[in-house]
Amino acid sequence: MQKRTQERHRRSDATKAAIVAAARERFAADGYERATIRAIAAQARIDPAMVMRYFGSKEGLFAAAAQFDLRMPNLAAVPRQRLGVALVTHFLERWEEDDTFMALLRAAATNEPAGERMRAIFASQVAPALAPVLGTSANARARAGLISSQVLGLALTRYVLRLPAVVALQRKQIVEQVGPLLQALLVP
Amino acid sequence: MQKRTQERHRRSDATKAAIVAAARERFAADGYERATIRAIAAQARIDPAMVMRYFGSKEGLFAAAAQFDLRMPNLAAVPRQRLGVALVTHFLERWEEDDTFMALLRAAATNEPAGERMRAIFASQVAPALAPVLGTSANARARAGLISSQVLGLALTRYVLRLPAVVALQRKQIVEQVGPLLQALLVP
DNA sequence: TCCGAATGTCAACAGATGTTGGCATCCTAG
DNA sequence: CTAGGATGCCAACATCTGTTGACATTCGGA
Numbered sequence: 001m002q003k004r005t006q007e008r009h010r011r012s013d014a015t016k017a018a019i020v021a022a023a024r025e026r027f028a029a030d031g032y033e034r035a036t037i038r039a040i041a042a043q044a045r046i047d048p049a050m051v052m053r054y055f056g057s058k059e060g061l062f063a064a065a066a067q068f069d070l071r072m073p074n075l076a077a078v079p080r081q082r083l084g085v086a087l088v089t090h091f092l093e094r095w096e097e098d099d100t101f102m103a104l105l106r107a108a109a110t111n112e113p114a115g116e117r118m119r120a121i122f123a124s125q126v127a128p129a130l131a132p133v134l135g136t137s138a139n140a141r142a143r144a145g146l147i148s149s150q151v152l153g154l155a156l157t158r159y160v161l162r163l164p165a166v167v168a169l170q171r172k173q174i175v176e177q178v179g180p181l182l183q184a185l186l187v188p
Numbered sequence: 189m190q191k192r193t194q195e196r197h198r199r200s201d202a203t204k205a206a207i208v209a210a211a212r213e214r215f216a217a218d219g220y221e222r223a224t225i226r227a228i229a230a231q232a233r234i235d236p237a238m239v240m241r242y243f244g245s246k247e248g249l250f251a252a253a254a255q256f257d258l259r260m261p262n263l264a265a266v267p268r269q270r271l272g273v274a275l276v277t278h279f280l281e282r283w284e285e286d287d288t289f290m291a292l293l294r295a296a297a298t299n300e301p302a303g304e305r306m307r308a309i310f311a312s313q314v315a316p317a318l319a320p321v322l323g324t325s326a327n328a329r330a331r332a333g334l335i336s337s338q339v340l341g342l343a344l345t346r347y348v349l350r351l352p353a354v355v356a357l358q359r360k361q362i363v364e365q366v367g368p369l370l371q372a373l374l375v376p
Numbered sequence: 377t378c379c380g381a382a383t384g385t386c387a388a389c390a391g392a393t394g395t396t397g398g399c400a401t402c403c404t405a406g
Numbered sequence: 407c408t409a410g411g412a413t414g415c416c417a418a419c420a421t422c423t424g425t426t427g428a429c430a431t432t433c434g435g436a
Contacts, residue, residue, distance in 0.1 A: 010382085010383095011382080011383070011432090011433080012382075012383065015383080015384090030298065031219075031221075031297060031298030032298075033219075033221040033222055033298065034221055034298060036422080036423065036424085037423080037424065037425090038422090038423080038424090046384080046385095047384065047385055047386080048424085048425090049384080049385075049386085049425085049426080049427095050383085050384070050385095051424095052424080052425060052426080053383085053384090057424080057425080058423095058424065058425095105297075106297050106298060108348075108349055109219060109293075109294050109297030109298065109344075109348055109349075110218065110219030110220075110221065110222060110294060110297065110298055115348075115349055115350070118349050118351075119349065119350070119351055119352065122351055122353070123352075127353070139361075141353050141356070142353065142356075142357055142361060142365070143365070144353055145345065145351055145352075145353030145354040145356075145357065146354070146357075146362075146365055146366065148345060148351060148353070148354070149338075149341040149342050149344070149345040149346070149351075149354055150337075150338060150341050150369075151341070152341050152344055152345055152349070153337040153338050153339070153340050153341015153342065153344060153345075154337050154341065156297075156337070156340055156341065156344050157333065157336060157337040157340055157341075158337070160296075160297055160303075161296055161297075161303055161306050161307065161340070162303065162307070163306075163307055163310050163333055163336060163337075164307065164311075164333075165310070165315070165329050165330065165332055165333030165336070166333040166334070166336070166337055168329070168330075168333070169330055169333065169334075173327075173330060174334075177330070177331070177334055177373070178334065180372070181338075181369050181372065181373075184368070184369065184372075185365070185369075198412085198413095199402090199403080199412080199413070200412075200413065203413080203414090224392080224393065224394085225393075225394065225395090226392085226393075226394090234414075234415090235414065235415050235416080236394085236395090237395085237396080237397095237414080237415070237416085238413085238414070238415090240394085240395060240396080241413085241414090245394080245395080246393095246394065246395095377436100378435105378436085379434105379435095379436085380433105380434100380435095380436105381432105381433085381434090381435105382431100382432080382433070382434095383430105383431080383432070383433085384429105384430080384431070384432085385428105385429085385430070385431090386427105386428090386429080386430095387426105387427095387428090387429105388425105388426085388427090388428105389424105389425085389426075389427100390423100390424095390425090390426105391422105391423085391424090391425105392421105392422085392423075392424105393420105393421080393422075393423090394419105394420095394421090394422100395418105395419080395420090395421105396417105396418085396419075396420105397416105397417095397418090397419100398415105398416090398417090398418105399414100399415085399416085399417105400413105400414085400415075400416095401412100401413080401414075401415095402411105402412080402413070402414090403410105403411090403412075403413090404408105404409105404410095404411090404412095405408100405409095405410090405411100406407105406408090406409090406410105
């Protein structure tokens, strides 16, 4: 057996993972303040004190649970004509894979650290990925912002507010309709 | 002097108004759960018990404070070419007039009754206003949904998440860039 | 096998929150 | 002028929240 200090599976890793998974679900469903540590612990079938031991505080737990990688594709490798469609498709898929993003979005509406995390994701993941396409023109930043606005509006109305008219849309419909709009912002 | 029962100003009307105004500010800034009755009462310079007397409960207060009329213009009277621009302009103005809408949006992310209210506004104000333009075609509902998605995305990123790239935009820039996108959804 | 660390449970605390009832004060109708 | 309702404040309640510390149990290396 290997030494612990050299990255062997600890038994607590499973517990931590269970807590994080439960946290994501609760945060995604209830938002930051209504997702209580007790509820999260109950769903993970452990004691609330464990959460404190492993994550220090509720905010620490959220920080761990809200780590999210958008896995932005390399847009330079996408045919110019299909950039818009590719973008919407990617976001829809990535969001529905797990509920980390929904947890982040719901929490960001009322919790400042969560909002900060959201802004960080824009700055460190979205903007750099769009840069090769938007170039360094004066309004590149503006267009990147509007693309995010568009895309987050979709997430908000479909998964958070659940506007029936948006929920009813098929994925294909969204791609067909929103794709060209993003395209117009990407390649004017 | 007139009888009270026949709609003369009661002294409590001023108090109620002060409470509602303070409630809107707190709900807009903090969301539903973090906006406490005590904080609202303190801002209105009255006792928390007054809130209960006049609005019954926190949810009752929110229901009163979150009443919002988008004052949608008659789009049939707008030149076809300018529909998109007219829409963005109207929303931007209406949002920034008072913070009722921000209170609603923030709260709707984590509070179910607030979400329901949001859906009701879509159904009773947005959809009917768009109907004369979108007609009754099969995908009219879909396009109405996507218009809302677009517009709410703007409100979310600019006022709630405060993405720097979106906050930095001038009103004119937004109108010029988003107007044509809405136009494409309104008159394909 | 045995000891110390890791893991987990339990009970409790302090503070905040929505809410309630009692009591003082003000205004106004009769 | 005066009684009764409207208006307001105060103190308290039950509950929930994040958080803490003490204690039990389990595990792994010597």
